[in-house]
Amino acid sequence: MHDDHDTDHSQTDLTTNPEDNTNNGDIDIETDILQLTGEELESTYPNNRYFGQVHENFEIPAREEQTVPAEDVLPPKIARNLEFDPWSHQAEALQVLDRGDNVCVATSTSSGKTLVYGLHIARQYLEDPKTRSLIVYPTKALSRDQEQELNEFLRNTLGLDISVGVYDGDTKSEEKSRIRDECNVVITNFVGLNQYLESHHLWADFHSNCSLVVIDEAHMWTGLGGMHVAWILRRAQRIIDYYGGDPQYVLTTATIGNPAEHALALTGEPAAVVDEDGSPRGIRHLVFWDPPMSGDDGLTDDIDSPALSKRPATVEAPEVWAHMCQKNVQSLLFCDSRKLTELSVDRAKRFISDPENRYQGRPDFASYHAGHGKQSRRGTEYQLKDGQLDGVSTTSALEVGINIGGVDGTVLMGYPGSRQSFWQRIGRSGRGTRDALSVFVPSHSTLDQYILQHPEYVLEEDHESAVVDLDNNPVYLQQLNCAAQELPLTRDDAENFGGEERLERAVEYGRRKGDLEGSLEGGVMYAHRDRPQDEISLYSSGGNTFDVRLAGDGSIDHQPIGRDRAYRDYHEGATVLHQGEQYQVVELREDIPQPYISLEKANVSYYTQSQGQVNIYDTVVEDSREVGPFTLNWGYGTVSVHYSTYLKREIGSGDVLELGNETGVPPLEMRTQLCWAETPNNIERAMLNKHSEYHNPECINLPPRLHGYLGGIHAVEHAMIAVSPLELKVDGGDIGGLATNRLPGNPDKSGWFIYDGIEGGLGFSRSIYEHFEDVAQRAHDLIVDCSCGRDEGCPACTMDDRCGNDNRPLYSPAAADVLEHLLADQDVDDLEEHLPETDSEVHPVDDQRPPASIS
Numbered sequence: 001m002h003d004d005h006d007t008d009h010s011q012t013d014l015t016t017n018p019e020d021n022t023n024n025g026d027i028d029i030e031t032d033i034l035q036l037t038g039e040e041l042e043s044t045y046p047n048n049r050y051f052g053q054v055h056e057n058f059e060i061p062a063r064e065e066q067t068v069p070a071e072d073v074l075p076p077k078i079a080r081n082l083e084f085d086p087w088s089h090q091a092e093a094l095q096v097l098d099r100g101d102n103v104c105v106a107t108s109t110s111s112g113k114t115l116v117y118g119l120h121i122a123r124q125y126l127e128d129p130k131t132r133s134l135i136v137y138p139t140k141a142l143s144r145d146q147e148q149e150l151n152e153f154l155r156n157t158l159g160l161d162i163s164v165g166v167y168d169g170d171t172k173s174e175e176k177s178r179i180r181d182e183c184n185v186v187i188t189n190f191v192g193l194n195q196y197l198e199s200h201h202l203w204a205d206f207h208s209n210c211s212l213v214v215i216d217e218a219h220m221w222t223g224l225g226g227m228h229v230a231w232i233l234r235r236a237q238r239i240i241d242y243y244g245g246d247p248q249y250v251l252t253t254a255t256i257g258n259p260a261e262h263a264l265a266l267t268g269e270p271a272a273v274v275d276e277d278g279s280p281r282g283i284r285h286l287v288f289w290d291p292p293m294s295g296d297d298g299l300t301d302d303i304d305s306p307a308l309s310k311r312p313a314t315v316e317a318p319e320v321w322a323h324m325c326q327k328n329v330q331s332l333l334f335c336d337s338r339k340l341t342e343l344s345v346d347r348a349k350r351f352i353s354d355p356e357n358r359y360q361g362r363p364d365f366a367s368y369h370a371g372h373g374k375q376s377r378r379g380t381e382y383q384l385k386d387g388q389l390d391g392v393s394t395t396s397a398l399e400v401g402i403n404i405g406g407v408d409g410t411v412l413m414g415y416p417g418s419r420q421s422f423w424q425r426i427g428r429s430g431r432g433t434r435d436a437l438s439v440f441v442p443s444h445s446t447l448d449q450y451i452l453q454h455p456e457y458v459l460e461e462d463h464e465s466a467v468v469d470l471d472n473n474p475v476y477l478q479q480l481n482c483a484a485q486e487l488p489l490t491r492d493d494a495e496n497f498g499g500e501e502r503l504e505r506a507v508e509y510g511r512r513k514g515d516l517e518g519s520l521e522g523g524v525m526y527a528h529r530d531r532p533q534d535e536i537s538l539y540s541s542g543g544n545t546f547d548v549r550l551a552g553d554g555s556i557d558h559q560p561i562g563r564d565r566a567y568r569d570y571h572e573g574a575t576v577l578h579q580g581e582q583y584q585v586v587e588l589r590e591d592i593p594q595p596y597i598s599l600e601k602a603n604v605s606y607y608t609q610s611q612g613q614v615n616i617y618d619t620v621v622e623d624s625r626e627v628g629p630f631t632l633n634w635g636y637g638t639v640s641v642h643y644s645t646y647l648k649r650e651i652g653s654g655d656v657l658e659l660g661n662e663t664g665v666p667p668l669e670m671r672t673q674l675c676w677a678e679t680p681n682n683i684e685r686a687m688l689n690k691h692s693e694y695h696n697p698e699c700i701n702l703p704p705r706l707h708g709y710l711g712g713i714h715a716v717e718h719a720m721i722a723v724s725p726l727e728l729k730v731d732g733g734d735i736g737g738l739a740t741n742r743l744p745g746n747p748d749k750s751g752w753f754i755y756d757g758i759e760g761g762l763g764f765s766r767s768i769y770e771h772f773e774d775v776a777q778r779a780h781d782l783i784v785d786c787s788c789g790r791d792e793g794c795p796a797c798t799m800d801d802r803c804g805n806d807n808r809p810l811y812s813p814a815a816a817d818v819l820e821h822l823l824a825d826q827d828v829d830d831l832e833e834h835l836p837e838t839d840s841e842v843h844p845v846d847d848q849r850p851p852a853s854i855s
Contacts, residue, residue, distance in 0.1 A: 122160055140166075169192060283435040367392070567663070571610065
């Protein structure tokens with residue numbers, strides 16, 4: 001049964017004995033022992049290929065299970081049929097639900113979170129056979145997998161006449177009415193739920209008997225998607241209330257830093273958090289494997305550019321994976337794209353067959369991704385589970401929802417972007433109490449290198465906090481139109497729709513625009529005949545959205561996207577990775593009522609990245625505080641971004657292949673949320689003077705004596721954006737920045753901005769504002785600890801692929817100084833030795849503060 005997309009433990013196949021941790025009846029004791037530890041990985045690696053790559057080798061101890069007698073938390077009929085005792089966190093969650101409260105289960109991968117709501121559905125049914133439950137999964141594929149698992153568990157294992165059905169866009173028309181009318185449990189996704197609320201009269205019986213709403217994988221819903229999901233859930237609760245239902249909420253989530261806050265943001269209802277994990281775990285060997293320098297002997301002559309001379313993870317990781325498989329450690333290799341899964345199999349085979357490596361025998365490898373088709377994927381799953389395959393290279397497809405048996409090893413080709421995903425992927429090996437070997441092979445990206453140098457980040461510290469901000473007005477107005485179309489809005493809705501003042505303002509705005517009619521006293525209704533639900537995209541904040549279609553006669557399952565994302569990532573010539581498949585944009589059309597983007601399948605060896613030039617103006621301060629001697633602001637501003645050019649990078653190495661390709665899109669202007677730091681004048685003057693000797697000859701439009709300081713705050717801005725995903729569940733691509741010598745509204749000050757790259761904002765800049773010291777400290781550590789040793793930095797510390805100024809100027813020594821003053825690691829009194837006697841020593845007399853902004 002599904003849990004955090006991991007299904008292979010004693011409580012997954014809920015017909016097995018919990019003490020049977022072999023996962024497969026024909027596995028004997030000898031093969032059940034891990035064949036390769038972290039130390040043995042190092043000692044057995046071919047001598048001609050090992051150059052000290054083991055950076056760190058950790059042994060995470062085993063953990064014994066903690067159980068509670070089934071009869072203590074379940075009715076006798078269920079307890080008798082269950083045949084095993086729940087783990088302690090499952091029992092605790094069931095007790096919370098038994099009190100009538102909501103629960104958020106935030107425990108590790110393979111900890112049986114799905115069993116919580118499966119058992120609660122069962123005991124609710126025993127009390128009232130008419131009870132109905134709604135389960136919302138993040139994907140259609142996961143919904144189908146879980147329909148089968150839940151039906152098997154509830155009907156066959158527990159012997160209850162409970163029916164489970166999937167209701168989504170793939171459900172046949174003749175099945176839909178049966179599922180609405182008969183199924184005790186309805187499974188869907190949020191894209192579907194948004195649509196089905198409009199036809200609530202067809203679901204009257206379901207809503208009136210709805211006693212449970214489950215949000216599975218709740219940690220996935222952050223940022224823009226999280227905003228939409230939060231309002232969709234409020235719309236759903238409003239309709240359920242209308243028909244007399246009274247559901248509890250169960251949220252399951254990977255470990256995040258703020259589960260209670262996140263549950264409240266999504267549902268509007270408080271939830272008790274259960275996060276003390278009672279599931280068992282074997283010993284895990286975790287190796288941080290640093291790729292060697294390029295060259296046959298593992299070294300390089302390019303001592304001036306060490307940052308660019310390491311072997312790519314895309315080459316190194318398949319070889320580590322191949323070695324583990326050859327040593328009888330059945331392993332998964334996680335890759336970022338379908339193309340890389342195929343390339344990795346080829347590289348692994350070449351590595352094993354190289355006579356210099358002296359391997360005996362040839363492991364069987366296969367790739368796995370959604371492009372293979374359902375029958376092919378099921379065949380690979382069976383062969384992996386049955387032991388016929390030694391290794392599978394996969395996209396995130398095997399991170400989710402599929403029973404793959406007793407895999408003993410995992411290799412991560414690069415950091416997947418969050419601790420939650422890091423642990424979820426390596427958690428695919430070592431089922432139950434089995435030991436496991438996991439290897440992290442970092443790329444040379446900023447996050448990867450930070451984690452390589454700071455392994456305690458994934459091992460010891462709190463997890464990232466999920467960000468859901470309901471202040472985005474474009475999203476709010478879209479969702480309010482849907483709510484008004486579904487049921488008339490009244491003052492009774494104010495509590496769940498932003499409060500009375502916000503609701504009144506929104507209704508007045510909607511009336512003036514012609515979208516709404518009526519009053520909150522008598523009922524506000526949607527004024528048009530169309531369906532506003534059709535305009536909702538979980539990936540757009542409103543305004544004109546672009547349909548994404550496939551060129552020719554084919555079709556593609558792709559959500560509409562907003563203009564900001566279209567201009568940045570879907571301009572003509574861009575490559576797009578969708579569900580692991582590679583496409584190229586052949587047309588972007590917006591001079592018509594319904595703008596669209598046309599894609600065609602591609603098989604190219606590069607990916608594209610746009611570069612934007614940024615201007616910020618009309619800033620409004622909503623909140624302000626002091627950080628050391630600096631003033632930090634948060635508020636709103638108008639950001640103009642022109643994604644005028646893009647570059648092409650090789651998929652395997654990340655090397656730049658082409659520069660200066662034109663996107664053809666106009667500037668994008670958005671009103672969004674941002675935070676910005678104001679540098680105190682004395683620190684600015686000292687930094688200008690101290691670093692005045694540095695200059696970049698390519699920055700001909702900047703006064704040379706400004707290159708050091710401006711390069712410093714430019715590097716700070718880059719580094720803070722780069723490390724922000726270490727504190728928050730954010731995508732660095734949804735955040736932008738600007739360093740400037742003249743702050744808008746305060747031209748006598750310099751500083752740097754971090755802004756949300758979506759109209760109306762995402763809440764990311766607000767969270768960075770609240771966690772500014774933590775993000776700044778990580779940025780400082782990133783810059784100071786980077787092994788590149790270059791004043792201009794490198795792609796692992798201060799360089800950003802999307803920089804509109806082509807990473808010029810960047811100056812790490814000034815960046816470190818600025819951050820140390822901000823964090824109060826340097827005494828302001830120490831500035832005296834660097835302060836100039838007069839400002840004319842820093843600025844030309846006739847131009848005290850020349851305008852200079854770099855993004």
